[in-house]
Amino acid sequence: MPTPHIEAQLGEIADKILLPGDPLRAKFIAENFLENAVQFNNVRGMLGFTGTYKGERVSVMGTGMGMPSISIYASELIEVYGVKKLIRVGTAGSINPDVHIRDLVIAQAAATTSAIIRHDFPTFDFPMISDFDLLDKAFHIAKNLGLNSHVGNVLSSDLFYGGPDGVELGKYGVMAIEMEAAALFYLGAKHHVQTLAIMTISDHILTGESTTSEERQLTFTDMMKVGLETLIAD
Numbered sequence: 589m590p591t592p593h594i595e596a597q598l599g600e601i602a603d604k605i606l607l608p609g610d611p612l613r614a615k616f617i618a619e620n621f622l623e624n625a626v627q628f629n630n631v632r633g634m635l636g637f638t639g640t641y642k643g644e645r646v647s648v649m650g651t652g653m654g655m656p657s658i659s660i661y662a663s664e665l666i667e668v669y670g671v672k673k674l675i676r677v678g679t680a681g682s683i684n685p686d687v688h689i690r691d692l693v694i695a696q697a698a699a700t701t702s703a704i705i706r707h708d709f710p711t712f713d714f715p716m717i718s719d720f721d722l723l724d725k726a727f728h729i730a731k732n733l734g735l736n737s738h739v740g741n742v743l744s745s746d747l748f749y750g751g752p753d754g755v756e757l758g759k760y761g762v763m764a765i766e767m768e769a770a771a772l773f774y775l776g777a778k779h780h781v782q783t784l785a786i787m788t789i790s791d792h793i794l795t796g797e798s799t800t801s802e803e804r805q806l807t808f809t810d811m812m813k814v815g816l817e818t819l820i821a822d
């Protein structure tokens with residue numbers, strides 16, 4: 589087995605991958621969007637599949653929740669399996685009155701409460717930004733599909749419950765809180781690969797609106813479509 593967390597043989601993972609936090613969302617994407625999908629991972633139940641989308645080889649795999657978890661999977665995917673384009677497709681909580689439930693948020697950048705970047709850069713801030721080429725493509729794809737999408741900053745938090753008051757950042761234009769994008773963008777910069785994060789607003793922290801866990805697992809297909817179209821766009 590090439591890595592401690594992924595049992596795929598070399599060559600079984602495409603160089604383009606969608607990364608939902610929830611492994612069952614990975615299975616849903618494989619079953620509903622990919623052709624001839626073959627499962628390549630079930631270590632710790634972190635399901636991964638490779639198939640084709642519109643004739644192009646694409647993979648999808650869960651990352652688990654939080655920056656330590658996505659950092660393990662993204663590092664192994666990049667360093668061992670040679671993945672070059674990684675797009676997170678996740679859920680997020682809105683902290684902005686203009687960003688509504690079920691809207692798409694395409695992260696241009698991610699603030700973070702995490703110390704993981706500070707381990708490498710203790711004396712200055714390192715801005716976590718997505719890849720502009722992927723960002724530009726995703727924005728236009730979402731626009732052409734007529735989707736309600738927003739591009740800007742998100743907050744990647746270490747904690748789902750408690751922690752620093754991220755809601756305050758909404759007043760500075762930050763759109764939503766999630767838990768993985770900053771680490772993915774950081775690894776993209778470190779390893780010179782392309783990364784992006786597209787989230788669907790699953791709950792609104794200011795208004796208290798929310799969606800069910802079943803909806804979060806099985807619907808939110810717009811971000812999956814935008815993610816896949818972005819991965820295969822020339």
Ligand SMILES: O=P(O)(O)O[C@H]1O[C@H](CO)[C@@H](O)[C@H]1O
Pocket residue numbers: 608609610652653654677678679680748766767768
């Ligand atoms: O729906 P996913 O992709 O897991 O993303 C969000 O949901 C989880 C918290 O419920 C965190 O992983 C957060 O980033």
Ligand SMILES: O=c1cc[nH]c(=O)[nH]1
Pocket residue numbers: 679680681682748765766767790791793
């Ligand atoms: O990390 C997350 C994901 C969804 N909603 C939140 O409030 N936080």
